[in-house]
Amino acid sequence: MAEEFKPGCQRPAVKKTVEQTSTPSQPIQEKGAESTLIKVGKPAPDFTAAAFHKGKFFNVSLSEYLGKWVLLCFYPGDFTFV
Amino acid sequence: MQALGVEVLSVSVDSIYVHKMWNTHELSKMIGKDIPFPMLSDQDGSVGKKYGIYDEDAGVETRGRFLIDPDGIVQGFEVLTPPVGRNIQETIRQIQAFQHVRATKGTEATPAGWKPGKQTLKPNPDLVGNVWKVWKVSEAFED
Numbered sequence: 001m002a003e004e005f006k007p008g009c010q011r012p013a014v015k016k017t018v019e020q021t022s023t024p025s026q027p028i029q030e031k032g033a034e035s036t037l038i039k040v041g042k043p044a045p046d047f048t049a050a051a052f053h054k055g056k057f058f059n060v061s062l063s064e065y066l067g068k069w070v071l072l073c074f075y076p077g078d079f080t081f082v
Numbered sequence: 083m084q085a086l087g088v089e090v091l092s093v094s095v096d097s098i099y100v101h102k103m104w105n106t107h108e109l110s111k112m113i114g115k116d117i118p119f120p121m122l123s124d125q126d127g128s129v130g131k132k133y134g135i136y137d138e139d140a141g142v143e144t145r146g147r148f149l150i151d152p153d154g155i156v157q158g159f160e161v162l163t164p165p166v167g168r169n170i171q172e173t174i175r176q177i178q179a180f181q182h183v184r185a186t187k188g189t190e191a192t193p194a195g196w197k198p199g200k201q202t203l204k205p206n207p208d209l210v211g212n213v214w215k216v217w218k219v220s221e222a223f224e225d
């Protein structure tokens with residue numbers, strides 16, 4: 001697991017990917033390109049994000065979970081139903 | 083999910099501090115303990131955009147659920163608009179099916195309605211056109 005960090009205003013740097021660097025040259029197709037990024041049978045895009053777990057704050061990268069099954073769940077907001 | 087050996091990660095645009103408050107003031111009261119998985123914060127929507135589920139108009143993530151295998155490959159996903167919640171049992175069933183297929187190194191497939199204990203199919207040239215002999219349509223609907 002990644003190193004714990006002190007509460008503050010820092011946020012993990014966005015991981016640059018090949019897709020991201022190539023999209024600015026085609027701004028018109030950006031939306032379409034985004035919606036086709038995820039395909040079953042293809043690698044899940046890696047990311048790093050700040051996390052809260054069992055009283056601690058730390059950064060999590062998806063790549064840390066290689067070798068394990070992962071269920072990644074997005075939801076609209078805290079204090080809503082999930 | 084822990085019994086299935088699956089690591090859960092939840093993501094929303096809320097800050098990690100709001101995650102802490104939600105866990106403290108509501109979720110821990112629902113389940114009688116702390117949330118057992120990391121709650122991730124995606125305040126600029128960058129993670130959600132990578133997965134195509136970030137709603138830029140509302141500034142929130144929609145209900146996207148992605149099942150990722152140990153090789154980092156997306157095996158399945160489901161995306162719902164905010165008002166409708168998920169069916170956790172179906173997610174568990176899909177995980178069990180994908181884990182079964184992986185355990186058999188792809189020699190077995192799980193037909194419609196499969197769940198643990200039900201019949202699988204072994205794809206091979208002889209099965210083409212003969213599925214009706216070994217698998218009944220009712221299997222897709224029975225519990």
